[in-house]
Amino acid sequence: MLNKGIITQIFSFILYVLVQVLLLKNIVLFDKSFCFLYIAFLLLIPVEAKVLGLMVVGFITGLAIDTFYDSLGIHAAASVFIMFVRNYWLNMLTPQGGYDSGTVPTISSNGLRWFTSYVLPLIFLHHCVLFLLESWGFGLLGFTLSKAFFSTCFTYIVMLITQYLFYTKKRSL
């Protein structure tokens, strides 16, 4: 059972990274909104995962993305950051009766409203760290924040679409 879980995680890791670097890398809306769908992979790791493992996975995923974006370290830093925050945030959002063991934090298991309040702040945090590190300072703060804001919207919408398309109750990826 555990084995099967790990294999699906590895499979979805490869899929998310490929989609990110081959497809979404080329899409920028209105000069400002980027889509970093790969963090969906990080956010959808089962709830009971330990923070140490999460951060290592975040680091590896970030490095893989950085390799293609030629931005060594930036995505890694942002991913490690949200992976560190993730479990605290999940604890704060615990629904009544707690999480079932092996729950994947998706729409189908917890509902749209819960999912939004879980995902949206983490996406925004990730994008803020990402763009601030990229601009390497606060010189273009307004521009950076607007970039982060619009990218958050874009990433969130694409994440919702993938949720409804691929993470249905019967056939989970």
Place this chain on the structure above:
Amino acid sequence: MQRLFLFLYQYRAFLIFLFLEVICLWLIVRNNSFQSAGFFNSSNRIAGNLLQSSDNVSDYFNLADVNNNLAAENARLKQELEALNSRLQYLKLDTTYETTDTTLVTDIDTLTQDSLQIEKYQFLSAKVINKSVRNYNNYITINKGRSEGVEPDMAVIGNDGVVGKVKAASQHFAVITSVLHSDFQISSKIDKTGDLCTAKWPGNDPYHAELLFVPRHVEVEVGDSIVTSGYNAIFPEGVPVGVVSDVEITEDALFYNITIDLASNFNEIGYVYLIKNSLKTEQDSIQQEAEKFYAQ
């Protein structure tokens, strides 16, 4: 001692978090230092091959545009070749008939000098397989590497003008620091007056750049073209950088605030040319020696 271990164990999550973040920051700082060759960039074998095959697919969709551009470029080059040929012929004829003419001798001198200049720079064409335009630090990946003679610090130009310079090269791929990079500065000059200045990209708009250090006595107008100065041994002289689109100066400022339209359209770059300056080391070393001499 035991309490120390207990402390470390208790805060292991936070400590590992700090550790990983420090690694990331170290990587970022090292990557930002301008000249570096690392494994984790898109010139490595896996990433390069993947990007190349993805580019092979998307190629089909802009074949028409690329064809048009190449045809236009071809036509322009042919015209230039024709002009040069006719000049050469004229000179040859003249030398056979009127060898006594003194003005002609200087003409031939400049011609041989020109051919030296031409041999000084070697050109190499390459195809863009990956690029970014909208980040603060943009890079371009091309499909030629060390085995084809690409080396770090070679200049890169496109059909229309300056594109960047080579940052790192692997066996078959290379990463180019694009002009759209927060550390990139081009030593340039105003074509009309010859005044030196520096072009730099401010970070938000891929079509415009700023022109720094133009003193206020220089007469700059909208529409003046800006070209490379050729003073830094990377770019040859006279490669287009852009065209002045906006000129401002305040009462007490020493320098103008100038915005230029970049000559290259980075969204549409498909092919680039790499320029190798065979006299670069010589020029650099003599300049350094001179600087040492004056520093004393």
